[in-house]
Amino acid sequence: MKRTTIPIIMVAFVFIFLIGLLLGRINSTSRSTVNAQQLPRAPETAQLIQGTQPPTDLPLPTSAATPLPTTIVKLQPTVDPRPASPDAKQLQQDLVSINWSFEPADASSFPPNSSITLQQALDIVKKQYPQFGQANGVVAHIGWLTNKSNSQAIQSGQSVDPTFATAHLVWIVTLSGVQSQSAGPPGSPHDTSNELNIVIDAKDGTYLMDFVWTR
């Protein structure tokens, strides 16, 4: 074999290898496509679903099996358009709508060292949540947070998480523009929240909870 033909053969082998690689990828991709096509796919965009037109206060049904009044509504993936940071009043109103209460407090009214400062609260969140750096707005509110459902349940002797069953002094740090995708069952629209709220104990800085919502 001539010395000049060896590099040519090597290049040819590499070329052949790449052709094989390409054929392999095409084969793999076509199999995936077939699999996906064979599956009954969930609707990709809007779908008609049965939902409810809820009354403000739902009375107890006479039977647990009694269906709620239904009406046809359209559900489709939602992205919360609100990047704006909420003020304390807005936060209070929105929490009330999901049966929580939040009573804003004046941080300056607490005795020295009885609660962590705003800066300390932000530092804690910054340390635990890398999303802090991605937020396009950060606000924090101090106040008394209560889960009213748990508050009522504990009074009736049920076993509940005590954390918010009574008013708990917390910092709620809101990171605006931080997105989270809903979970939910197959076929449901996967909505996107545009706001992450982190709740930390205002007395000792302990992480208590985080929540996202589309409000």
Add this chain to the structure above:
Amino acid sequence: MRRRAFVFLASGCILLLGFLVGISITFATAGTFFAGVDYTAQSNAVSGYIPFANPSTPSSIGTLGFSAEWVMANSGTGNYVQVGWLKYPSDTSGPQYFFEYHGGCGSYCRFRYGTINSSDHNYKVQVVTSGTFLNWCGFIDNVQENCGSSSTIGFSTAPKATWSGETTNTDAILGGTSASPVRIYTLTRLNTNGTWTQVNTNSLGNITTPGTNYHATSGWDTTSYVKNWTEIICC
């Protein structure tokens, strides 16, 4: 002549090698992936035991990505209430308990309550009466964590019960093994007549042997989803 045969044979081998390498290459795929079972019957509660797991959720799945395992009361048409564990890439300490519902608070709310400890836990969603209100509440080890109004969630009795794992990217894994990606056992639901019933995940029929464990390993029923969750792309 022999040299030509050698070159020809070598070319074939290299072509085959390239083909096999090409097939074996996999790329991360974003989407929504499920493995679990559901059961269509009117239920007032849904419960199951989910073992502790701390699956890999690499940063490559994005900040929106997660791995989760949960039990759910499901309208079958998009509304739901669920409880379980969920892990984001940023959860370096492990997954957290979560409670989520669709309906009210815009479209959905999700609450997370801190890192779970390394043991099996019972997760349950159940209709609870509170004064004159009817709520769907989430329980962890029979301790009530949070509730959402059934009027905003959209149903007081769930037409479907669901037990599932879910990831948003094939780079994220579920809490089980490749053979059993999701391990939820003692799948139970509360009938509208107030009777707890354990669900057999093989036939999705009622069983009468309480205490028997069933592993949700086989994916969705044949009308919806296949066994190999990593190949499912939906939504």
